[in-house]
Amino acid sequence: MRGPGGGQDSRRLRSVEELRGPGPLRFLFQLFVRGYVLRLHELQVTRQRHSHLGLGTGIEKLDMGEKWNKNVIPLFQVSHFGYYPQVQNKVKYGPMWTTPFGSQAHVNLASASLLEQVMRQEGKYPIRDHMEQWKEHRDYKGFSYGIFVTQGQQWYHLRQALNKRLLKPAEAALYTDAFNEVIDDFVTRLDQVRAESASGDQVPDIAHLLYNFALEAICYILFEKRIGCLEPSIPEDTATFIRSVGLMFQNSLYVTFLPKWTRPLLPFWNQYLNGWDNIFSFGKKLIDQKVKEVETQLQAAGPEGVQVSGYLHFLLTNELLSPEEAIGTFPELLLAGVDTTSNTLTWALYHLSKNPEIQEALYKEVVGVVPYGTVPKHKDLALIPLLKAVIKETLRLYPVVPTNARIIMEKETELEGFLFPKNTQFVLCHYVVSRDPSVFPEPDSFQPHRWLRKKETENSRIQHPFGSVPFGYGVRSCLGRRIAELEMQLLLSRLIQQYEVVLAPEMGEVKSVARVVLVPSKKVSLHFLKRQC
Numbered sequence: 001m002r003g004p005g006g007g008q009d010s011r012r013l014r015s016v017e018e019l020r021g022p023g024p025l026r027f028l029f030q031l032f033v034r035g036y037v038l039r040l041h042e043l044q045v046t047r048q049r050h051s052h053l054g055l056g057t058g059i060e061k062l063d064m065g066e067k068w069n070k071n072v073i074p075l076f077q078v079s080h081f082g083y084y085p086q087v088q089n090k091v092k093y094g095p096m097w098t099t100p101f102g103s104q105a106h107v108n109l110a111s112a113s114l115l116e117q118v119m120r121q122e123g124k125y126p127i128r129d130h131m132e133q134w135k136e137h138r139d140y141k142g143f144s145y146g147i148f149v150t151q152g153q154q155w156y157h158l159r160q161a162l163n164k165r166l167l168k169p170a171e172a173a174l175y176t177d178a179f180n181e182v183i184d185d186f187v188t189r190l191d192q193v194r195a196e197s198a199s200g201d202q203v204p205d206i207a208h209l210l211y212n213f214a215l216e217a218i219c220y221i222l223f224e225k226r227i228g229c230l231e232p233s234i235p236e237d238t239a240t241f242i243r244s245v246g247l248m249f250q251n252s253l254y255v256t257f258l259p260k261w262t263r264p265l266l267p268f269w270n271q272y273l274n275g276w277d278n279i280f281s282f283g284k285k286l287i288d289q290k291v292k293e294v295e296t297q298l299q300a301a302g303p304e305g306v307q308v309s310g311y312l313h314f315l316l317t318n319e320l321l322s323p324e325e326a327i328g329t330f331p332e333l334l335l336a337g338v339d340t341t342s343n344t345l346t347w348a349l350y351h352l353s354k355n356p357e358i359q360e361a362l363y364k365e366v367v368g369v370v371p372y373g374t375v376p377k378h379k380d381l382a383l384i385p386l387l388k389a390v391i392k393e394t395l396r397l398y399p400v401v402p403t404n405a406r407i408i409m410e411k412e413t414e415l416e417g418f419l420f421p422k423n424t425q426f427v428l429c430h431y432v433v434s435r436d437p438s439v440f441p442e443p444d445s446f447q448p449h450r451w452l453r454k455k456e457t458e459n460s461r462i463q464h465p466f467g468s469v470p471f472g473y474g475v476r477s478c479l480g481r482r483i484a485e486l487e488m489q490l491l492l493s494r495l496i497q498q499y500e501v502v503l504a505p506e507m508g509e510v511k512s513v514a515r516v517v518l519v520p521s522k523k524v525s526l527h528f529l530k531r532q533c
């Protein structure tokens, strides 16, 4: 039998055709008849841990039954990370199963050890997804490919440039003051919203407020430009940008699944392009302003006199990025930097409000390091381990990217006795993996303490390194991880320092739905009770 390198191997490696999974008809039935594309109102999550591969034990049911907002595109969404297969039903085939897609099946992986085996085999230029629809827009408009779209050597060079001033924690720390400035304004806005409520302390939709915060913060970091998201009334071009992001993502789904000949006949393709056009013109305006600013500084003071501060400014003045490359990539950075952090913060606050004893422990830790009235600095955060643990636990329960992917182009891949051909797309089921009870006991409960280093004498279990990898893995992992962590830690510590966060009694249980990222199924309403210092 041929081994992965093409040599002879005495073991019989099974082929992808021998791997189980729903056939095309069942898959279409799941998508369209059971309503996973648009109309899903009630869903049962069945997590089968007893597999035909013998990689787990037991069967578990996780009830996600709920009334879903019909505008929400659940659990199967086209995004920059590829497809979101409907994870739960497929898990019935075990931790590895196929789903039909075009001429080649996708291979779904739903255990930490399978993720590890595939991720550790990736080459120098990992591919997440070919991003065909995103490419089509860039080609149509003549924009250069951004960091999500570009592949191979071109991606590598772009990524090398973008890594500077972002990837290392010490570099991200340079943005602490900028984040704290936006956080000051967030707290002011939060107080205005509280004051407008009947009780004087309620925020009826915290995710919305945090979305505006995250957009304001990422714009300030990338462009050194404040765009008014935390003003009582949001400027029109900022509001258009926000609407356009929604438009582009909603129409992506149709654009992917409907045949190309339907494009002139149906509204989706044009709406999709319009969404992108507005996103790019918003980014281009900010980039043009920055290019002009750098030119003016150069003319006035020469190269020595340029004051480098923000990220784009740094990349342009060091000629690491041309303005054209910036126009291709910065709108993608804006998209990546908003829903991710804002939803994680929403989930963290929701769980802290439901677990007052954990919140109280965090409050004590925070004020022990950053007393009321002081602003946390980067160095303070290392002294608040529970803060990091709260964020890690939140991302374990709600990995922002519930399903990621890798396409292994260079070679055949051997996995658990199967040999997969070159160009196989592996779907990494992070949501299922990070709730695996064999890695995380009581996987559905919020227990930040599981992340704290136990005393060496304690016989603590070692967690699997791929049990929860919310920022991905390897050279193609999240570019914004360090600034995201900094931003979330700075905001969360300030909120916990100043307020006791209480769940509005009418809220009940909040479930997660996967749009582009995992979002709450309904508005999360919280009371922020001012702490007496």
Ligand code: HEM
Residues within 6 Å of the ligand: 128, 147, 148, 159, 332, 333, 336, 337, 338, 340, 341, 344, 395, 399, 400, 401, 404, 405, 470, 471, 472, 473, 474, 475, 476, 477, 478, 479, 480, 481, 483, 484
């Ligand atoms: C809670 C916050 C965030 C989470 C959980 C998150 C998660 C992820 C994940 C899972 C990936 C895919 C990694 C892989 O394929 O291995 C990714 C990629 C990426 N993220 Fe984030 N992200 C977050 C925030 C941000 C922020 C604030 C930025 C802002 C710049 C950002 C920029 C990117 C970029 C540019 C990529 C693509 C990198 C590439 O293809 O080379 N992310 N992120």
